[in-house]
Amino acid sequence: xxxxxxxxxxxxxxxxxxxxxxxxxxxxxxxxxxxxxxxxxxxxxxxxxxxxxxxxxxxxxxxxxxxxxxxxxxxxxxxxxxxxxxxxxxxxxxxxxxxxxxxxxxxxxxxxxxxxxxxxxxxxxxxxxxxxxxxxxxxxxxxxxxxxxxxxxxxxxxxxxxxxxxxxxxxxxxxxxxxxxxxxxxxxxxxxxxxxxxxxxxxxxxxxxxxxxxxxxxxxxxxxxxxxxxxxxxxxxxxxxxxxxxx
Numbered sequence: 001x002x003x004x005x006x007x008x009x010x011x012x013x014x015x016x017x018x019x020x021x022x023x024x025x026x027x028x029x030x031x032x033x034x035x036x037x038x039x040x041x042x043x044x045x046x047x048x049x050x051x052x053x054x055x056x057x058x059x060x061x062x063x064x065x066x067x068x069x070x071x072x073x074x075x076x077x078x079x080x081x082x083x084x085x086x087x088x089x090x091x092x093x094x095x096x097x098x099x100x101x102x103x104x105x106x107x108x109x110x111x112x113x114x115x116x117x118x119x120x121x122x123x124x125x126x127x128x129x130x131x132x133x134x135x136x137x138x139x140x141x142x143x144x145x146x147x148x149x150x151x152x153x154x155x156x157x158x159x160x161x162x163x164x165x166x167x168x169x170x171x172x173x174x175x176x177x178x179x180x181x182x183x184x185x186x187x188x189x190x191x192x193x194x195x196x197x198x199x200x201x202x203x204x205x206x207x208x209x210x211x212x213x214x215x216x217x218x219x220x221x222x223x224x225x226x227x228x229x230x231x232x233x234x235x236x237x238x239x240x241x242x243x244x245x246x247x
Contacts, residue, residue: 001027002106005053009099012092014064017057024054026166029159049105056095063088069198073216080205122171125163129175132160137235145227147196154189157182178239185230192223 004020007013027050066084095102139145139153164172164179199216207213230237 001110002103005103005106009096009103012096014060017060021054021057021061022162024050025158026162029162030166050109053102053105056091056098060088060091060095063091065194066197066201069194069201073195073198073212073219075202075207075209075212077205077207080201080207083205122174125167125171126174129160129177132156133235133238137238140231140234145224145231150189150227151193154186154193157186157189161186176239178237181230181237181239185227185234188223188227188230192220192227195220195223 001020001023004016004023008016008020063084067081067088070081070084136153136156139149145153160177161179161182164175164177167175195216199213199220202213202216
């Protein structure tokens with residue numbers, strides 16, 4: 001986390017901030033796992049300061065994404081893009097003004113959490129994956145996928161992937177998880193959600209060009225259909241997780 005945060009302070013490259021947020025998400029994915037019956041007494045209060053930094057970085061990230069989306073889906077009025085650029089610039093200035101405090105917090109949190117990730121039984125991890133995959137499978141069996149719930153499902157998939165990719169290879173082999181499929185599915189949901197965000201942004205800004213709006217809605221429907229196709233038979237596509245002995 002600290003390396004990417006320092007890189008952002010040096011170059012103010014949005015990609016470095018994105019990498020920092022991914023590291024935090026991986027940390028949170030493991031902490032959620034620890035809370036899920038593995039270490040019930042685990043104390044999460046120390047994450048408050050990290051969450052504050054994460055949210056501040058998120059405001060910069062959101063503005064950066066909106067700028068990219070407005071370039072991808074161009075609209076006639078450049079004022080929308082200029083507004084997002086101003087938001088990004090102002091948030092970066094405020095973020096960098098807190099450089100010393102943010103660096104100190106990340107250093108302290110990294111040290112405090114290092115002991116929490118030790119001595120987790122393989123069986124606990126296998127149980128977690130069984131529970132989470134079953135929950136996702138039930139969700140994707142629905143005929144109509146709710147916008148908010150679908151976005152949350154994507155977060156759950158990404159959390160599973162974050163944890164999966166830091167597991168020892170021996171344990172990852174036991175899971176037989178089709179991580180490529182999960183990555184394709186979360187990416188499809190992400191592309192669909194990006195278009196949803198564009199439509200919401202234009203609605204807030206009062207954009208009224210019917211032709212552009214109609215074209216974006218068509219793209220939204222196309223991407224939603226792609227998500228439905230990919231998520232069909234989710235339980236079979238995700239792979240044969242070696243958990244039968246835990247039934």
